[in-house]
Amino acid sequence: MIEQLELKKGDITNLDVDAIINPANTQLIMGGGVAGAIRKKGGEEIQKECHKKSPINIGEVVITSGGKLKADYVIHAVGPRKSTPNRKKLLTKAVKNSLKIADDYGIKSLAFPAISTGVFGYPLKEAAEVILSTIKNYLNFHNSSIEKVIVILYDNKTYKIFNNINKKIK
Template sequence: MEFEVIQGDIAAQSADALVNAANTSLRMGSGVAGALKRAAGSGIDDEAVAKGPVELGGVATTDAYDLDAEYVVHAAAMPPGGESTAESIRDATRNALAEADALNCESVVLPAIGCGIAGYDFEDGIRIICEEIAAFDPESLTDVYLIAYDDEGFETMQRVADEVQA
């Protein structure tokens, strides 16, 4: 499916679902999880932890609380304190898309799952995520966005997305 690369703070986005780059415990710490937790307000971390742990590559869904979304899909590409792999990034991305689609979402925003604190090479991880989005066959999803926080990340994401969608 087609998708668009955007730049900004994921916690400030408006969509049916926002995807959290989680670990298998689903405890929300720093990075994307920290940004979502701060903006969502109290409750999201407790709800997420109560739904964990999940398998590596697995997902769990919570309410979005004070975020401008209906749901947060927590996609676990790494174990707590561990690192992500190509397989875990691929599975977490595919499962996050499938979960948003199963929830009848039309729009979803995904971060660079498994590419930050999880330690996977950014460009290689983005290529995996872009390939999974491009290959996904949705029922309800029509607007899929891959979000970069900074200029450098945006440029890399856009270049890789263009190559994958060419």
């Protein structure tokens, strides 16, 4: 049900949800951007858990504790770079796998950032189409226990692009 999807502007690390998605790299090293913010606020234990689970491939996900975050879990999803072949397919896989692992863990609420659009350079409009349509399709066509998905966007430009795309996707 698409009523379960909400767009917000803000900082993913401040959300009171069961899990947040970290746009990860294949080595699961939490350096800058969203990952760095999660590491800074959530603590080093998240990075330590990542070291035990890396490396992973593009499109794959792993789950760790949320450390000191409000969220109980962090789902680390590796999205593609702008130059990656089959980038739409791989971004779809990363989003879908995030939703699947959330269901596996009984997670009721989770938050996605604009995966791959930071240092990976993925075009915002295309990312919005892939991320939002994948979430909506999953919620509409899977027997999911997920009650709420928030797509949280850090700046006005990204929020406006995602909001415009969201209005077009049914």
